[in-house]
Amino acid sequence: MVRTIHIHNSLTRKKEEFKPIHEGQVGLYVCGPTVYNDVHLGNVRTFMSFDIMYRYLLHSGYKVRYVRNITDVGHLLDDGEDRISRGARLEQLEPMEVVQKYTNRFHAMMDRFNTLRPSIEPRATGHILEQIEMVQAILDKGFAYEKNGSVYFDTIKFAQEKGNYGKLSGRVIEDLQTATRDDLKNQSEKNHPSDFAIWMKADQSHIMKWNSPWSEGFPGWHLECSAMSTKYLGPTFDIHGGGNDLKFPHHENEVAQNVAACSCQPANYWIHTNMLLMNGKKMSKSDGNTISPEELFSGDSPHVSKGYDPMVVKFFMLQTHYSSTLDLSDDALQAAEKGFKKLMDAYKHLQNLDEATATGSTDLDLEINKGIQAAYAAMDDDFSTPKALAQLFELTTKINSLKDGHIKLNELSPEVLDNLKKTMKVFIFDIFGLTNIEDTGSRHLNGVMELIIDLRQSARVNKDWVTADKIRDTLQALNIQLKDGAEGTSWTIN
Secondary structure, three states: OOOOOEEEEOOOOEEEEOOOOOOOEEEEEEOOOEOOOOOOHHHHHHHHHHHHHHHHHHHOOOEEEEEEOEEOOOOEOOOOOEHHHHHHHHHOOOHHHHHHHHHHHHHHHHHHOOOOOOOEOOEHHHHHHHHHHHHHHHHHOOOEEEEOOEEEEOHHHHHHHHOOOOOOOOOOHHHOOOOOOOOHHHHHHOOOOOOEEEEEEOOOOOOOOEEOOOOEEEEOHHHHHHHHHHHHHOOOEEEEEEEHHHHHHHHHHHHHHHHHHHOOOOEEEEEEEOOEEEOOEEOEOOOOEOOOHHHHHHOOOOOOOOOOOHHHHHHHHHOOOOOOOEEEOHHHHHHHHHHHHHHHHHHHHHHOOOOOOOOOOOHHHHHHHHHHHHHHHHHHEOOOHHHHHHHHHHHHHHHHHHHHOOOOHHHOOHHHHHHHHHHHHHHHHHHOOOOOHHHHHHHHHHHHHHHHHHHHHHHHHOOOHHHHHHHHHHHHHOOEEEEEEOOEEEEEEO
8 A cells, every 4th residue: 555645746836645647656757967067966966856755655655667868969058059069079079978978977976875767767869759749749739830940839829728838937928038048049030039949950060960840950958858758658647856947947848848739737746856055155156156076075175174975965965855945064064974973873773772572552662653653754745854854863862762771672562673673774775765884985995996906917917016016015014915716816804
């Protein structure tokens, strides 16, 4: 039996009981990265938030199809150049080299935060046919027009006939007198400033372009998510998510495209994460108020006093609800580091408690069960990780009191102790996706040692005995002993 969850729906601006289209199944679409550069910390927060939702839906008994796209075409800069094309030009690479490079780096970064991979991760360039078909469907319904090889969405006609353009973002057409970043150079072709390109004719200098019925060109940025969410989740699915900065124009235009193409809303529930601040201000490269994930880990930044483990950063982010702004600061990270250690220490102590002997239901049993229920209730209430964490820390206080003998184990029944162990494990590792920093360090050390042993073996094969002996002797000085055997080289710390 699945749990009942309530979600704040951006479309209705209300908290609603989540009722999936198909009982026990969830279709979840999240707008993924534009892979022309490394992922920034604000986006990490968004993807981490939806990872928690994905994990909790799975834990709650739902079968989830989680689709998160890769944007590798159509996302334009203010001067009309595609972000991927600019990256290729600046790095002197092929566009798909840029895409693969930063897709790999994105995955590696999200792995460091221990997030789960989506069920499907489609690329925009792999779905050009579906996007062309959707453009044609919108044209056939009369909600788009073609000019000089480009195709524009007719927002005025759509609003007149469908009456719901701007419903998601709360904007009205009369206020939309500035162009979207998709097609600034084509303003003179459009019937109205709020119209947006769904297919753009490419000039001769444009690298990424495809044949279409209208021109050799490329799809508009907003179109890819409409086409891919429809393909993998159906014309109407359960949840569409992304950062709050995507609400307009990206998500608003997605809704319009889907409604125009098939007369159906793309998603029943829209979820938006809020922005990440630093030291109380919006992050900005121009004024130096920014930090990358790597700088946060290494401490190589004037904004932090030292480096922080990815799990500490993740724990810090869990302390604020996804819909609220989150203010990053060195003081807040130091506090999060202490809180994370306290939680993990309590979990370690809990594993050593195994002498609960009370029979029946004691007052302590009732308090612990109440705390467990409250933690689940917090997650059921719009995935409130800060409230759930607060309940875990209430339980942590009980665990520490049991460890120190301030509360006797004979006041606790074995069944409740087992439930407490299970609940702490589920929340810390399965739902929040945290890992023990000591375990992370061990994995890193294993990887480093494998590399060192490979380098030593290569030196021996090349009869470079000086290097091979230097590696062995240096490790020995660090109390790391290498042992060569028939099955390879092993190592131990003395």
